[in-house]
Amino acid sequence: MKGSGSTKPLSGMRDFLPADILRRRHVIRIVEQVYESYGFLPIETPAIENLSTLLGKYGDEGEGLLYRVLHRRDKLSRALESDSVTQKDLSSEGLRYDLTVPLARVVAGHRGRIPRFFKRYQIQPVWRADRPGKGRFREFFQCDLDITGTGTVLADVEVLHAASGVLQKLGFTDFRIRLNHRELLTSLIRRAGIPLELEQSALVALDKLDKIGEQGVLDELGKRGVSAETASRLLDLAGKKVNAQGAGVQIDGEELDESGTAALERIREILEAASTGPAADHLEVDLTLARGLGYYTGAIFEVAVPDLAGSLGGGGRYDGLIGIFGGESVPAVGFSLGLERLLVVMEERGMFPELSTGPDVLVCGFPDVPHSLLLKVAMSLRQEYARVELFPEPGKKLGQQIRYADELGAREVVIVGMDEISRGVLQVKDLSTGEQREWTWDPDGSAS
């Protein structure tokens, strides 16, 4: 467009106009309502965290996307004067990358001030220096919910139900929740004969299976230093059907080690416990689901719909994260819905109800009506209507004032003229029907 581009927000960041805000609020309201119905309570945390809080939690890919905040004034000058400046010397703070790590810091730091079983939700922006795309931004809102302080299956399932409940209430019916377990993955990787130091790499490669295909994963594994034989063995294992029928979940014809068996049992328990409720018909075990974030230790989930490349949300159990901040280790499980992912799909599918930005009534006046009287009329109408707007230029022709009301999407206009005032009435016109009637009104009382 215009050369400077200076009126546009930064790439990957957006201005929200009133119509945008209404849609965002519509979704946020439902998220809050559903989350609170499960007993989750809201918290908020600062945009900026210490780098020591953020680093080492997200894996290499994640850390590369971290926005770092430069030192200021003397501290910056001193750093720049040194001969060998490193990234560490220039910054010790960064914008939060997700809401889970700040939560872990809060739980570790406010021990005693929060309940033993802390159920919190948090709807705030996070920042990632990612390349923007469809449904993908550099500043975006996450709707997180977490339960800390317990490692039970019940907690896992409540989190899944609450997130699913939101999706259903918003009108989604076709979402799939893929379910897997980190320990099970580790077990499969061990069984395939892949060295433990390559585990993380192997997980990332395996996660891409449904996108780049089997050969793609084999190539990827090869590039990461996994031998062709073990790579195809892993693929073979991951391709095994998980049998979730009846009492036991089994992987066809495979013996698992102890932790793998336990993980499989956990999956079975989750499926069983979640067999009724919002998540029930949407869960499916997927041995190729890995998830990029480094802190997961147990069950992992990801929710998606067919018409969006990325996921609507994801989560899992992270029993080790809170302990990193000191003190005893605290088990935790959580889920995060991406607000703009929901919005993008809902927009495409036309899932929003009528959301009008217009006022209930616009007060129009003639030039000879004193300003104080116009203000008084608007004031008294606010007893009856939620949103009353006063046309700010009463000198304009009445036709233009009404046209403006129409453009705003106002339901009614109230016309204030001296003739009517002297008769103790107001003209009220319904803009959808064109019907006009009179209301009695006196300056000291109210309209009726």
Place this chain on the structure above:
RNA sequence: GAGGGAGUAGCUCAGUUGGUUAGAGCGCCGGAUUGUGGUUCCGGAAGUCGGGGGUUCGAGUCCCCUUUCCCUCCCCA
């Protein structure tokens, strides 16, 4: 990080083999005998043709660089 497409008025776009003051529709502002919208008619404002450089008598149009946006991948929310 890989590949593809596009930048001309607020929006959607047209602009022929380079040729005088760059167009349309919608929107916006105003008017059609002085107090009533969504229709119609008339008038008006608005573009350094994304930015820079080059070729040419002459560039929106050709060449180079740059930048921004969009779509697939990758990754994630």
